[in-house]
Amino acid sequence: MTAPASDQTRTRGRRTGEQRAPWILLAPFLLVFLFTFILPILAAVGSSFMQVTRSGLFGEQGVTQEFAWFHNYALALGDGSFITSIGRMFLFGIVQVPIMIIAATILAFLLESASARWPGLFRAAFFLPYGVPGVIATILWTFLYVPGLSPIIDVASWMGIDIDFLGPSTVLWSIANIVTWSYTGYNMLIIIAQLKSIPGELYEAAHVDGASPFRIARSIQVPLIAPALMLTTVFSIIGTLQLFAEPQVLQSVSPAIDSQYTPNLSAYTTAFAYNDYNVAAAQAVLIALVAFILSFAFLRLTNRKDQ
Amino acid sequence: MTPLTRRQLLKFGLGAAGAAALAGCGTPGLTSVNAAATIPPASPSSPVTLTYWAWLKDLQKVADIWNAKNPHIQVRTVWIPAGAQGGYPKMYSALAAGGGPDLAQIELRTIPEFLLVNGLVDLSRYGAAEHAATFDPTLWKQVSFTGGVYGIPQDSGPMATFYQTEIFERVGASPPTTWSAWAEVAAELRKQKIYIDVFPFSDASVFTAYATQAGATWLTPTEDGWVINMRDDATMSTARFFDAALDKDLVSTAFEAYSPAWFAAAGNGTIASLTDASWADALIEGISGGKGKWRVAPMPRWEHGGFGSSVRGGSTTAVLANCRHPKEALEFAAWLNGSQEGINGLIEHCGIGWSANPKFIGTSRMEPSPFFSGQNYNQEVFVPASTEQNPDWSWWPVTQQSLNILADQFRRKPGGQSLVDGVVKAEEQIMSVFQNKGLSIRKEEA
Numbered sequence: 105m106t107a108p109a110s111d112q113t114r115t116r117g118r119r120t121g122e123q124r125a126p127w128i129l130l131a132p133f134l135l136v137f138l139f140t141f142i143l144p145i146l147a148a149v150g151s152s153f154m155q156v157t158r159s160g161l162f163g164e165q166g167v168t169q170e171f172a173w174f175h176n177y178a179l180a181l182g183d184g185s186f187i188t189s190i191g192r193m194f195l196f197g198i199v200q201v202p203i204m205i206i207a208a209t210i211l212a213f214l215l216e217s218a219s220a221r222w223p224g225l226f227r228a229a230f231f232l233p234y235g236v237p238g239v240i241a242t243i244l245w246t247f248l249y250v251p252g253l254s255p256i257i258d259v260a261s262w263m264g265i266d267i268d269f270l271g272p273s274t275v276l277w278s279i280a281n282i283v284t285w286s287y288t289g290y291n292m293l294i295i296i297a298q299l300k301s302i303p304g305e306l307y308e309a310a311h312v313d314g315a316s317p318f319r320i321a322r323s324i325q326v327p328l329i330a331p332a333l334m335l336t337t338v339f340s341i342i343g344t345l346q347l348f349a350e351p352q353v354l355q356s357v358s359p360a361i362d363s364q365y366t367p368n369l370s371a372y373t374t375a376f377a378y379n380d381y382n383v384a385a386a387q388a389v390l391i392a393l394v395a396f397i398l399s400f401a402f403l404r405l406t407n408r409k410d411q
Numbered sequence: 412m413t414p415l416t417r418r419q420l421l422k423f424g425l426g427a428a429g430a431a432a433l434a435g436c437g438t439p440g441l442t443s444v445n446a447a448a449t450i451p452p453a454s455p456s457s458p459v460t461l462t463y464w465a466w467l468k469d470l471q472k473v474a475d476i477w478n479a480k481n482p483h484i485q486v487r488t489v490w491i492p493a494g495a496q497g498g499y500p501k502m503y504s505a506l507a508a509g510g511g512p513d514l515a516q517i518e519l520r521t522i523p524e525f526l527l528v529n530g531l532v533d534l535s536r537y538g539a540a541e542h543a544a545t546f547d548p549t550l551w552k553q554v555s556f557t558g559g560v561y562g563i564p565q566d567s568g569p570m571a572t573f574y575q576t577e578i579f580e581r582v583g584a585s586p587p588t589t590w591s592a593w594a595e596v597a598a599e600l601r602k603q604k605i606y607i608d609v610f611p612f613s614d615a616s617v618f619t620a621y622a623t624q625a626g627a628t629w630l631t632p633t634e635d636g637w638v639i640n641m642r643d644d645a646t647m648s649t650a651r652f653f654d655a656a657l658d659k660d661l662v663s664t665a666f667e668a669y670s671p672a673w674f675a676a677a678g679n680g681t682i683a684s685l686t687d688a689s690w691a692d693a694l695i696e697g698i699s700g701g702k703g704k705w706r707v708a709p710m711p712r713w714e715h716g717g718f719g720s721s722v723r724g725g726s727t728t729a730v731l732a733n734c735r736h737p738k739e740a741l742e743f744a745a746w747l748n749g750s751q752e753g754i755n756g757l758i759e760h761c762g763i764g765w766s767a768n769p770k771f772i773g774t775s776r777m778e779p780s781p782f783f784s785g786q787n788y789n790q791e792v793f794v795p796a797s798t799e800q801n802p803d804w805s806w807w808p809v810t811q812q813s814l815n816i817l818a819d820q821f822r823r824k825p826g827g828q829s830l831v832d833g834v835v836k837a838e839e840q841i842m843s844v845f846q847n848k849g850l851s852i853r854k855e856e857a
Contacts, residue, residue, distance in 0.1 A: 157849035376500035
């Protein structure tokens with residue numbers, strides 16, 4: 105009678121052990137995720153609904169914090185510079201994201217074509233800029249943008265062309281250039297991974313049918329890498345709205361970049377230059393919402409086209 | 412009672428930690444260190460180390476002079492980017508996180524902004540009053556608010572006019588003593604395709620300095636809140652004057668002072684003069700081929716009154732809220748900015764602005780300057796200028812934002828909006844910034 109009972113406990117012990125094991129293994133990740141991701145988001149959302157009232161000249165006679173409903177959101181949306189910065193990122197994204205994705209796709213096709221020489225070397229070379237942190241990349245490009253330092257401007261001026269990379273109408277595209285340089289290789293790699301998963305039989309069948317390389321690209325490769333293209337586009341849309349390091353670094357050489365040039369710069373300035381943490385939190389939540397809406401709209405749009 | 416399982420414990424732990432984290436994530440800077448008890452000085456047997464964030468180069472060399480004499484108070488300096496370019500955001504975020512250095516370089520105009528987030532130690536509670544007599548009373552007033560003292564003045568920037576003698580002689584002009592004479596000289600220079608000076612749209616602190624000279628006091632701290640008055644006669648006539656100067660193309664807006672284009676223009680003689688603070692001397696010395704061509708004259712005056720000079724720039728050494736040794740920090744700050752040793756060191760190693768100690772301008776500044784045509788300009792021009800200041804001017808808790816608002820309005824000047832209208836609109840916006848921060852503000856009744 106005792107044997108089956110002990111058998112049962114052992115099974116139960118093993119089963120609870122099996123149930124517990126994944127949680128124990130996940131715990132380090134979950135803890136970090138909770139404390140550095142979930143809690144800060146909750147804190148920001150909470151903070152965006154709070155308002156501080158001070159009495160006295162600086163609040164020395166008392167500071168009260170109260171729930172303010174959507175007051176901070178109204179302030180953020182009423183701030184012309186913040187709205188302008190979001191509009192600026194729309195313009196940036198509409199131009200830069202397609203250019204980057206198309207460039208990444210072309211590079212991926214070239215490297216994956218049968219006639220490519222040293223694809224490994226070029227793949228690494230194209231990917232290399234992604235390994236350069238955004239701040240360093242911007243400093244490197246600054247040397248090509250600043251008059252007096254830039255060989256490009258010198259050469260252009262010999263030919264009688266006056267280029268200003270840092271003027272009010274051009275600096276946005278100078279930033280776009282840095283971003284494209286940094287992230288094309290990364291997106292290319294995602295697309296290559298997807299290309300590699302296309303079964304060889306499909307190519308063989310296409311060859312048998314006498315399809316040209318262009319036809320293969322159009323009818324086989326593009327449809328089959330569509331998920332990768334969507335993923336990279338959504339990432340790029342989100343990345344565009346979060347543009348921060350490049351304009352922040354270029355600010356020192358371009359007066360055209362004001363303290364609210366991009367939405368993230370705007371939130372940063374509001375929080376750490378104007379000391380308005382609550383409005384900054386509202387701005388941050390708004391940036392996340394816009395990114396969410398844009399990504400969602402893009403996915404809906406592409407899904408509908410598929411049907 | 413059933414013993415807690417491990418999972419329950421974990422849940423409780425996480426819940427408690429989460430609640431604590433959320434509580435800690437409230438809006439930072441709501442409690443004041445100055446409401447707590449003062450921190451007693453450390454005993455001489457246990458040495459303290461103070462950290463000092465500043466954007467002065469080679470500051471450690473000056474601190475080392477102190478360190479050698481004061482083994483029980485060692486100061487370690489850390490270089491940070493200049494204030495609005497990244498230094499202040501760094502300090503604010505450190506304060507919000509409950510950390511930060513013991514001492515920090517904070518501009519005079521930024522002291523009230525740090526007060527708003529309870530970022531500074533009230534030094535009057537640690538005996539700042541005994542140092543008050545060492546420093547310029549106008550500067551001391553600008554670090555004193557609501558009965559406290561929130562920083563030790565480090566330097567300031569009394570203003571004067573730097574001009575190229577040869578170019579002025581070419582049009583038969585002597586340095587203008589009034590702003591209307593300045594406009595006449597400017598018109599003469601324009602005939603030779605020379606600009607007398609620049610007017611920056613993107614840096615409103617220059618216009619602010621001109622209005623200060625005319626006698627403006629934009630914000631006044633009173634018992635029942637802030638009082639704003641940007642539409643007084645002094646400000647409006649200053650705005651009208653520069654509206655006219657800009658409309659007649661008397662000043663250049665193509666570039667700002669100290670930009671590469673400005674250095675080129677000043678070097679080839681298409682910019683004749685510059686009205687700015689005393690610390691501009693070091694920058695002007697950077698103009699290639701400028702040696703012997705420049706002199707310094709007192710700032711032009713406004714006809715209807717005001718003051719002989721104005722001020723641009725100026726810093727303090729402040730003690731930040733999370734400092735654990737405020738008494739020792741105050742002693743060091745007072746030595747650094749008040750003693751002859753400290754001032755000479757700051758001039759030699761850090762190129763500091765105008766000394767905050769009116770009795771000692773610095774040994775090297777008592778001598779004639781070969782660059783400025785052998786003129787002893789510091790003694791001749793800047794010593795009087797430093798005493799002819801608007802004593803009523805006070806900075807306010809949203810200075811940086813206000814200057815940005817003003818600059819954004821000025822940027823509309825080329826589009827046709829006058830500076831006068833810009834200032835009037837800026838006043839409304841600055842008032843709403845105060846209100847949105849929960850501060851009380853009212854317009855001064857005329």
